[in-house]
Amino acid sequence: MECKILDGKKVASEVRERIAVMVKEIRESGKVPPGLAVVLVGDNPASKVYVGQKEKACKEVGFESFLYHLPEATTQEELLNLVGQLNEDPNVHGILVQLPLPKHLNETEVIEAIRPEKDVDGFHPMNLGKLVAGLPCTVPCTPKGIMHLLEYYGIEIEGKNAVVVGRSNIVGKPVAHLLLQKNATVTICHSRTRNLEDITKEADILVVAAGRPHFITQHMVKKGAVVVDVGINRLESGLVGDVDFDGVRLRASWITPVPGGVGPMTIAMLLENTLEMYERFS
Numbered sequence: 379m380e381c382k383i384l385d386g387k388k389v390a391s392e393v394r395e396r397i398a399v400m401v402k403e404i405r406e407s408g409k410v411p412p413g414l415a416v417v418l419v420g421d422n423p424a425s426k427v428y429v430g431q432k433e434k435a436c437k438e439v440g441f442e443s444f445l446y447h448l449p450e451a452t453t454q455e456e457l458l459n460l461v462g463q464l465n466e467d468p469n470v471h472g473i474l475v476q477l478p479l480p481k482h483l484n485e486t487e488v489i490e491a492i493r494p495e496k497d498v499d500g501f502h503p504m505n506l507g508k509l510v511a512g513l514p515c516t517v518p519c520t521p522k523g524i525m526h527l528l529e530y531y532g533i534e535i536e537g538k539n540a541v542v543v544g545r546s547n548i549v550g551k552p553v554a555h556l557l558l559q560k561n562a563t564v565t566i567c568h569s570r571t572r573n574l575e576d577i578t579k580e581a582d583i584l585v586v587a588a589g590r591p592h593f594i595t596q597h598m599v600k601k602g603a604v605v606v607d608v609g610i611n612r613l614e615s616g617l618v619g620d621v622d623f624d625g626v627r628l629r630a631s632w633i634t635p636v637p638g639g640v641g642p643m644t645i646a647m648l649l650e651n652t653l654e655m656y657e658r659f660s
């Protein structure tokens with residue numbers, strides 16, 4: 379059986395086109411357009427790349443984007459002050475603080491300072507709590523993008539064994555809950571999991587967000603599985619995911635490539651979340 383590609387690049391561009399049409403109508407009606415504020419602290423090269431992509435994506439769909447690039451030496455108080463100011467700014471509908479922050483800053487406290495109505499990442503405990511409770515909330519972009527991609531390609535979730543490798547608050551845990559809501563039987567694995575491959579081999583749907591290049595190999599995957607690779611690893615040979623694509627595609631029925639899989643969906647969902655918050659709260 380031929381393995382098919384979950385084409386995040388294509389699906390994301392369709393989402394962006396739809397958003398661009400809606401923003402055009404908003405602008406033509408003379409209203410304030412949706413605005414996204416991105417806060418970057420320090421000079422982490424990977425973060426700078428991501429922030430650049432986000433700005434470009436905003437411009438393309440017609441959003442206002444406000445970039446705050448603060449020096450590495452920014453204090454917690456200065457960062458909290460900026461967040462407080464953005465919370466009050468009527469032109470800002472979404473606030474994204476790029477993670478990771480430099481080590482001297484308290485990430486949890488910064489995220490909690492963002493008004494939940496402007497928490498475009500869905501990382502605020504109020505949004506994460508609502509997600510777990512199955513209430514309407516802002517869903518984190520990467521997990522939302524994964525679900526959108528599965529839905530687009532008609533991948534059935536109900537009753538399937540879904541295995542998530544990774545338990546971060548931004549990817550692993552929320553995607554596990556979204557799969558659970560769609561009635562999958564969900565297993566979450568992490569660095570203390572024993573006999574990982576015995577578990578991954580049972581997965582009908584395998585989502586991998588471990589941050590380890592080529593971590594999931596062919597023999598860890600069940601024949602016909604749907605494999606979603608969230609990993610972004612920059613090696614000298616280029617950008618690779620957490621899944622050994624060339625090996626695993628010989629067994630899987632569907633697979634996301636890296637690049638061109640989950641990454642572009644994350645950006646598209648960031649735009650979608652910004653527009654949703656604009657419509658709900660402005």
Ligand SMILES: NC(=O)C1=CN([C@@H]2O[C@H](COP(=O)(O)OP(=O)(O)OC[C@H]3O[C@@H](n4cnc5c(N)ncnc54)[C@H](OP(=O)(O)O)[C@@H]3O)[C@@H](O)[C@H]2O)C=CC1
Pocket residue numbers: 520543544545546547548549550567568569570571574587588589590608609610611640641642644
């Ligand atoms: N494509 C996209 O849009 C995005 C991609 N990413 C990428 O996804 C990856 C994961 O990101 P994130 O969730 O933030 O990462 P974290 O580093 O926060 O979490 C990694 C998770 O993987 C688990 N893990 C690490 N090593 C192993 C192992 N040997 N066996 C089993 N589990 C293991 C960790 O377990 P433990 O909890 O026990 O430490 C942890 O739960 C990264 O490569 C990141 O760059 C992230 C966000 C968006």
Ligand SMILES: Nc1nc(=O)c2c([nH]1)NC[C@@H]1CN(c3ccc(C(=O)N[C@@H](CCC(=O)O)C(=O)O)cc3)C=[N+]21
Pocket residue numbers: 427428431474475476477478499519520610617636637638639640641642644645
């Ligand atoms: N507050 C916050 N929100 C985030 O959403 C957030 C964050 N912090 N910190 C870092 C991670 C990582 N992340 C990615 C977004 C897009 C791609 C992406 O577009 N990837 C392209 C490749 C891009 C390239 O070539 O580098 C692809 O996979 O095709 C990847 C990773 C968002 N994150």
